[in-house]
Amino acid sequence: MGDSQYSFSLTTFSPSGKLVQIEHALTAVGSGQTSLGIKAANGVVIATEKKLPSILVDEASVRKIQLLTPNIGVVYSGMGPDFRVLVRKSRKQAEQYHRLYKEPIPVTQLVRETAAVMQEFTQSGGVRPFGVSLLVAGFDDKGPQLYQVDPSGSYFSWKASAMGKNVSNAKTFLEKRYTEDMELDDAVHTAILTLKEGFEGQISGKNIEIGIIGTDKKFRVLSPAEIDDYLGEVE
């Protein structure tokens, strides 16, 4: 990829052995809106702030949580345009797997392939790393799973994780509240409370997005009305 004029990598080692472009990419992620995910005993929930630049923006036209396959969803913190590229590439990879094996792609495989794409952009000529970290939530034969993928292409499975502006407070909050035998509904409440912790302004169904997947293995994004119901329960 890239012009032959740029057939050298822009991400190179510093004298101390660090890849500074990746570190800068992580800084870009750290200044993005907070998002988080929680793995429950019977499902996974992912959530994010949806702060729009103006009230003139049509809130329904913005979807930060996307479907990769019917049973895998993803959310990000960082640069929206980079996220769209990764979503497109991941969806294509999932389709290609299905065409070859006539089976839905397992969550770990999709995460691995997406991470490989992100790694490519840290080593190929003439391109910069992606300025996003992803939280991938899925439910397949191995049960509910939550993975975080970073701009470097490294990924880990998490019981609960957060990214973006409020990451340290959110993670501390999650560490206190997480239990192994949490049910999906409890996880949604905990997710909302965690977002509420660092939220500037009045939280409502219109300025956060929540996606869940349960034992039915169908990932779906909650409507603003459903979020408002959960908010009411949390009050």
Add this chain to the structure above:
Amino acid sequence: MSRGSGGYDRHITIFSPEGRLFQVEYAFKAVKAAGITSIGVRGKDSVCVVTQKKVPDKLLDQTSVTHLFPITKYLGLLATGMTADARTLVQQARNEAAEFRFKYGYEMPIDVLAKWIADKSQVYTQHAYMRPLGVVAMVLGIDDEFGPRLYKCDPAGHFFGHKATSAGLKEQEAINFLEKKMKNDPSFTYEETVQTAISALQSVLQEDFKANEIEVGVVRQESPVFRVLSTEEIDEHLTAISERD
């Protein structure tokens, strides 16, 4: 601590130590440097975009100076910023929309066009060999399912649907003006939509326009083709605005 990027972060789109892309930020400045302000407003059953028509030289053929481009019969694009970049974007968008119609057998929906433009802009922010375009594109059209739609795509690759928006030199002032007008989610008729857009531009630039100093483009649900208003039609709206005040 030394500046790890070697100073190139200002020349090509790689990350700065603060996690910023300077080239993208400079592209936004280039949009402002063109000195034009544009406004778009979405009504109940129509969308209207307005922009200044600055003809720098009296010897120029006025009809060839335009920022409003039809992409298909039904979709329009208002380009604010560098004219040359705008023309290349329009050319590619027209090609893409025509191929879509050929491949899939139905007209390219407006959100698909907006997404395509935004995704193309994103590629320029990630690959070093091409700079981002110095253009903010406002696309307007009537969607079969969702009705009148206005999208704004910027050099960073962001795109949103808007109830009203602005781009160019006085972008922020115009958005403040429009936020006040649209605060209670009004449902504008066609005339109100056009007049809100024109009066917003007049208020923000603090001048009263003549019909040949602005360009106005509309799409209406009753006849969903993208149309550029003639000077006579613009005059009617200008008169209606001044009588109203």
